[in-house]
Amino acid sequence: LHKDDCTMVIFGGTGDLARRKLMPALYNMQLEDKLPDKFSVIGVGRKEHNTAGYRELLSAAVAEFSTQTWDPDAWHSFATRIQYISSDVEDPASFQVIKTFIQDHTNQKEAVHNYLYYLAVGPHLFLPIAKNFSGPMSEGELEGWRRIMIEKPFGQDLATARDLNKAFCASFSDRNIYRVDHYLGKEMLQNIMVVRFVNTVFEPLWNKDYIDNVQITVAENDGIGIRGDYYDRTGAMRDMVQSHLLQMLAVTAMEPLRSIDEERIVSSKVNLIRALTPWPGDKIDTTMVLGQYRGYLEEKDVATDSSTETYSALKLAVNTPRWQGVPFYLRTGKKLEEKQARVTIQFKEPLSNDVNLILNTLSLEKNRLLNLLVIKVQPQEGLAFQFNIKKPGSAIEIVPAEMDFCQPCAFLINSPEAYECLIEDAIQGDKSRFSSWNEIESSWTLIDELFKSYKAGSGKLNLYEPASWGPRQADSILSGGKVRWWS
């Protein structure tokens, strides 16, 4: 694979994301020889550091957060690639330091002229920074390419997302804007496409005829921690549903591709997101439930009368011929019982008339006959398949059984971290694992519509106990009482 030499400029170079995710990912890439030969990293932050101090700070972070073992030689090789620039990115004068640096650098012979920017800062800084990209920082002015990676959430609603996009498009063409949703870099999310399409046992069954419902859960057991300022302005719908959960839904439900290329993957996902609506015929109360964990109002940097949701559950319809009548249940929340991200496919009960006759003679609990395919995205990675067998012994009694596939156990390696895949893709110019503007636009359209209906309806915020599975009202959106949340 082609690896373009480049310089990566990380805005927010001393922040949480850089220390916990980006630098450990780059260090792993160094270990695995995935970095271009000529590759350097410039951390940009408000804090005063010299490069030596910055490298020291990162060495501690990488040792703590890298999923790979600590290799002093590899660290040393990587550390020599790192520099630091102190700059207040909201201040155009201060921003000039970076421009000058790039200008000088680009004038040097033998220098690398390609720049990959990474906005690892709070989303309130996206717009101020975007407005400062010009001259040598932007595309076309000087030699080499300019690409920009932007963390989610991309906007707070459709209007702000449009503003933001306009600002970036002033300095970059769309093909150089990489909107990050790091779930798209997760191994098992990419695997959903393969599991669906390249297995005869699943491919013909992946539709309304055989699937009863689909559940997508992204549960966190942590609270909001020190991110109260950001979180209280954002909430579960904007922080998680608009990005991670809709992307999980899209790869699970999108139409088959005619080839695996960026354009087709993106357009298949866009079509899917555009086909999403609240469950038709339901009132908003039985298609959307918001919650807040008890104690949230006492968290640091949270308004004492905040109505920000820390939990959200939705029942969505996918209005395509493949999915008529199949509810897609989404839920996500903070301070839930267990940390887990997974997609659960609940198959219908056996359809054959003959089989139904057998089942009647056995007077079984119907609910026990379902088949489940669970795609585990994190923290475990793998698949679990629940099916039915005969209980050992002479009578015919049917009981559920489970088979499991553990991805890291099978390959004896950890999957590469999502951020490794995404940085590698950006260096190579592959956008298939990034959110396109069309996806962002259509997902905000849905989120805005949901909020509008919710506020016009009861607008109720349901309290729930920390370490529970969220407000009990979330059960009310499950069809007909025959369905339960799987976890």
Place this chain on the structure above:
Amino acid sequence: LHKDDCTMVIFGGTGDLARRKLMPALYNMQLEDKLPDKFSVIGVGRKEHNTAGYRELLSAAVAEFSTQTWDPDAWHSFATRIQYISSDVEDPASFQVIKTFIQDHTNQKEAVHNYLYYLAVGPHLFLPIAKNFSGPMSEGELEGWRRIMIEKPFGQDLATARDLNKAFCASFSDRNIYRVDHYLGKEMLQNIMVVRFVNTVFEPLWNKDYIDNVQITVAENDGIGIRGDYYDRTGAMRDMVQSHLLQMLAVTAMEPLRSIDEERIVSSKVNLIRALTPWPGDKIDTTMVLGQYRGYLEEKDVATDSSTETYSALKLAVNTPRWQGVPFYLRTGKKLEEKQARVTIQFKEPLSNDVNLILNTLSLEKNRLLNLLVIKVQPQEGLAFQFNIKKPGSAIEIVPAEMDFCQPCAFLINSPEAYECLIEDAIQGDKSRFSSWNEIESSWTLIDELFKSYKAGSGKLNLYEPASWGPRQADSILSGGKVRWWS
């Protein structure tokens, strides 16, 4: 469940089957409280033993061969139920001893009047014994029921099977004749029906549209041991294919049942066996391969010029709408590489045109895309499912993965031994797990036809090395070279 009090009379009471299987099964049933309150066992054998000596002989056998732990109290309770009668069953005068015993017994008040006979003798003794059943031993003459369990093989071909059946029918009505194929008592064989019919992920796919081929393997690593006299007159086709392999095929391929009762199971299996033919259009050489292991001619009690097959491989067609064009490959043999009995379902490659387009862009080896469902009957019991996933890493590379279900691990108990289930069924009068006369008749019809064609063709017997997977000629019956034997 109803447990009829009865006396079980085991012909061949000191033989291999009684010592290794029947008595250990009865002892297990004693432990699990599955025996009727009034239940006794009479061993009948040519050897001179008193009852004390016979019990001692069995105690050693049960301690060695029972799958349960040794419990002196349970053994003592069971031993008091056992008696021994010495009799040469080929001699009508000697047989009279048994008749007199039953006559006397039946005249006693409070005595048990039901008799369950078990023919655990060599098949050459079936006909002589059958002719001696009369008077108090047979049905209808005196109080109580008379049932008879007969080990396989039931006959040596269609003609002898008919003679044998006629002889038994002279003393028993068909509903009291229990033709044993102990594979039908095996847990995983019964489980095939449940796995097929009661899982949405398998039921709609169990046909020619989604299945490429089915393979049924019963491999033994032992040779013929001390059974040369029996085996040399019988061979793999009559010893294994006519019974175990055709029964495995029948439960795998039969049409869905409208209810799980004896009559429907049996008639569905009969219809299936009647629909079997050699692969149409093929010469016999590419639909049937017989082999003999090197060294067989030196085995004890084997003719030095024997042409008995110790290995057989078949390619059969199931001429029902469900299975048009799907080959069923059967193979069984002695002295093969590994002891295993399993059914392997090889699914077709993904069918969707769209998916095929993807696969072409990935230039995959097509053969790697199959899905396999392996039903493990013995020595392991369980299921394995091979499917395709994405190899971890950034490129889209598709690799096979496996999920496993281990039946005894999941239930933390050993499945009951096949003979326990079958004796329990016979005591309760349930014939659903026995071979009906119609099944025997139609399976012999097929075996006779195959032998006839084989002799009219090359009639070749292929030598193979002990501890191999049999003669390499067996590969020639696999369609088109795209298929391989799974083991």
